[in-house]
């Protein structure tokens with residue numbers, strides 16, 4: 001399976017860096033999209049098929065946690081795989097994100113941790129061991 | 131929480147995010163910083179503060195070049211340097227708060243703002259010497275954040 005991937009981060013350079021990490025990770029990619037905040041990302045998801053969202057939390061306009069809540073509340077989008085890529089360290093907030101079915105990797109991150117987070121999510125989605 | 135814990139967290143971000151390697155020398159503030167960015171945050175019980183990150187010219191240019199993955203000798207543009215230093219300060223702030231206050235609290239971080247370079251001041255000012263230049267961090271707490279400070283959590287029954 002090749003992934004259609006959406007990178008959501010308010011920092012342009014960080015979007016590029018996440019995209020490069022995706023390439024380095026060896027994940028098969030069919031297309032790569034970018035959005036600068038949660039609102040842009042939602043709009044893109046509603047007009048374009050995306051398999052995997054790599055999501056920042058601290059963003060203006062709409063933050064990542066609000067975006068994730070809206071994705072899970074939308075019947076057509078709720079199955080989208082989401083991995084949060086954030087500086088977030090608050091255990092209560094990380095637990096909330098995971099309860100919404102998101103994977104989590106902490107910034108700074110390595111391409112290997114990205115692959116592992118995606119594999120873990122897919123294992124959960126297919127009913128296998130995480 | 132000690133200055134060394136904070137410096138370790140900062141050095142970890144520099145190395146793993148921006149491939150900036152500590153030189154091992156003692157850090158000292160340069161004559162003038164090239165770029166300075168602040169991240170304001172608020173947390174529980176009305177706690178709030180600012181983390182200011184300053185870079186000299188060498189560190190700022192290296193941060194941008196490394197985040198962009200530029201080949202050696204290719205200089206980043208001015209806007210790239212600004213964006214790179216913003217993201218570095220965002221990640222430093224996100225990684226310092228749990229060192230300062232623990233992982234049980236939720237913090238809201240504002241987007242990084244560029245401020246006029248000035249001498250760093252605050253509760254704690256740290257300088258890190260890197261192979262490419264110098265990075266400084268000032269930790270500024272508004273009001274009294276001691277309620278959420280890890281360092282002042284005393285064991286039950288101990289004298290204040």
Ligand SMILES: [Mg+2]
Pocket residue numbers: 009010011056057058059220
């Ligand atoms: Mg952000």
